[in-house]
Amino acid sequence: MKYTQPELPYAHDALAPAISRETVDFHYGKHEKTYIDNLNRLIKDTEYEDMALEDIIRQAEGPLFNNASQAWNHIFYFFTFSPDGAHEPDGHLRHKIEEQYGSVEQFKKEFVEAGTGIFGSGWIWLSKDDEGKLFITPTSNAGNPLTQGLTPLLVFDVWEHAYYLDYQNRRADALAALWSIVDWDVVASRYI
Numbered sequence: 001m002k003y004t005q006p007e008l009p010y011a012h013d014a015l016a017p018a019i020s021r022e023t024v025d026f027h028y029g030k031h032e033k034t035y036i037d038n039l040n041r042l043i044k045d046t047e048y049e050d051m052a053l054e055d056i057i058r059q060a061e062g063p064l065f066n067n068a069s070q071a072w073n074h075i076f077y078f079f080t081f082s083p084d085g086a087h088e089p090d091g092h093l094r095h096k097i098e099e100q101y102g103s104v105e106q107f108k109k110e111f112v113e114a115g116t117g118i119f120g121s122g123w124i125w126l127s128k129d130d131e132g133k134l135f136i137t138p139t140s141n142a143g144n145p146l147t148q149g150l151t152p153l154l155v156f157d158v159w160e161h162a163y164y165l166d167y168q169n170r171r172a173d174a175l176a177a178l179w180s181i182v183d184w185d186v187v188a189s190r191y192i
C-alpha cells in the first residue's frame with residue numbers, strides 16, 4: 001500500500017497569524033511530504049508494505065520508525081487545527097482536564113511549559129490511557145505515545161522547522177499561539 005499525503009481541510013494561509021502561510025507551505029508541503037515519500041520508499045517490497053501505519057510505528061526501528069512516526073505525527077498535527085473550530089474543550093474532556101489539572105488555563109500552561117522544556121527536537125502530546133486518564137507526554141525527535149500504550153489526543157510540534165520562520169527562537173510564544181487554532185471538537189472526538 002502506498003500512503004498519500006492527505007489534503008489539508010483549510011487554505012495554507014488560514015491559520016495565520018498563529019502559523020503563517022509560508023510555514024504551512026514548507027512544513028506541510030516539504031517536511032511532511034518528505035516523511036511520507038520516505039515511508040513509501042522504505043516499506044516498498046517489505047513485510048511492512050500492507051501494515052497499518054500505527055503498527056509500523058509500534059514495531060519498526062531506525063529510519064523506518066522515524067519516517068513512519070513523523071508521517072503520522074504531522075498528519076495528526078495539521079488535522080488538529082482549524083481557523084474556525086471549537087476554541088475551548090467541552091463536555092467529558094473538559095471535565096477530565098479540570099479534574100486533573102484544576103482548570104483549562106492551568107492545563108494549557110503546563111502543556112506549553114512541558115513543550116518549551118524539551119531539549120532539542122520533539123513533540124508535546126496530550127494522551128490518554130485505556131481508563132481515560134490524561135497525560136502530558138513529551139517525546140524526542142520522532143517519538144509517539146503509541147509506543148507507550150497511550151492514545152494521542154493533541155500534539156504540538158516543537159521541532160524548530162515548525163516555528164522558526166515565524167517566531168525564530170521563541171518556542172514558548174510559538175506554542176502558546178497554537179491555542180487560538182486548536183479545534184477542541186477534533187481533540188474531543190479522539191477522547192473516546
Ligand code: MN
Nearest residue numbers: 031157159162
Ligand atoms: Mn514538523
